[in-house]
Amino acid sequence: xxxxxxxxxxxxxxxxxxxxxxxxxxxxxxxxxxxxxxxxxxxxxxxxxxxxxxxxxxxxxxxxxxxxxxxxxxxxxxxxxxxxxxxxxxxxxxxxxxxxxxxxxxxxxxxxxxxxxxxxxxxxxxxxxxxxxxxxxxxxxxxxxxxxxxx
Numbered sequence: 001x002x003x004x005x006x007x008x009x010x011x012x013x014x015x016x017x018x019x020x021x022x023x024x025x026x027x028x029x030x031x032x033x034x035x036x037x038x039x040x041x042x043x044x045x046x047x048x049x050x051x052x053x054x055x056x057x058x059x060x061x062x063x064x065x066x067x068x069x070x071x072x073x074x075x076x077x078x079x080x081x082x083x084x085x086x087x088x089x090x091x092x093x094x095x096x097x098x099x100x101x102x103x104x105x106x107x108x109x110x111x112x113x114x115x116x117x118x119x120x121x122x123x124x125x126x127x128x129x130x131x132x133x134x135x136x137x138x139x140x141x142x143x144x145x146x147x148x149x150x151x
Contacts, residue, residue: 006059007051008037018055019119021126022085026115031056034126036064036097049100052117063100067113069148070141076116076131083127086120095119101138109145110138 001018004010013035024031031054038050054060067074076096083089097117101110113135119126 001055003035003053003055004058005053005061007061008053011035011037011053013053013055016124019052019124019126021117021128023127025052025062025117025128026130028054028060031060037061050097052097063102064097064117065100065111067096067098067111067116070111070144071113071139074113074135076113076135077133078118078129078131082129083118086118086125086127087123089118089120093120093122095121107142108140109142110140112137113139 001013001015002010003013017035019034019036021032021034023029033055035053035055036050037053038048049063049065052062052064054062074096095118097119098111098113099115099117101108101112103109113131114133114137115128115130117126117128
């Protein structure tokens, strides 16, 4: 499927790469179909920003990243009933992403550990939910990523 996007211009997305979030993103319940867009070379590092591009409103794309890149002990407790519609989840098919906020002051760059996206990569179904753990909504990561870049 071809999609005209505000950020990437016109892109081709294979139908089998569309991720369905039945309840949408928090604050965007009517956006249900998304594509994950990333630079394949940078993705090998697991700490790069990707984009969760809405296929329902091509002006909207959420910056996301893997939480383990900034918090190696991240293991959110999730309500089983909330993830049941995704299908059988296991270590190989479960993909967790968190949304990224890049404010004017880059030192305040943060990720939302309180509301991760849980995606079953086999069924291409996902959900954004609020976890029961005491994770912050704005977990500052600028210094963490800067230190990792120097490794």
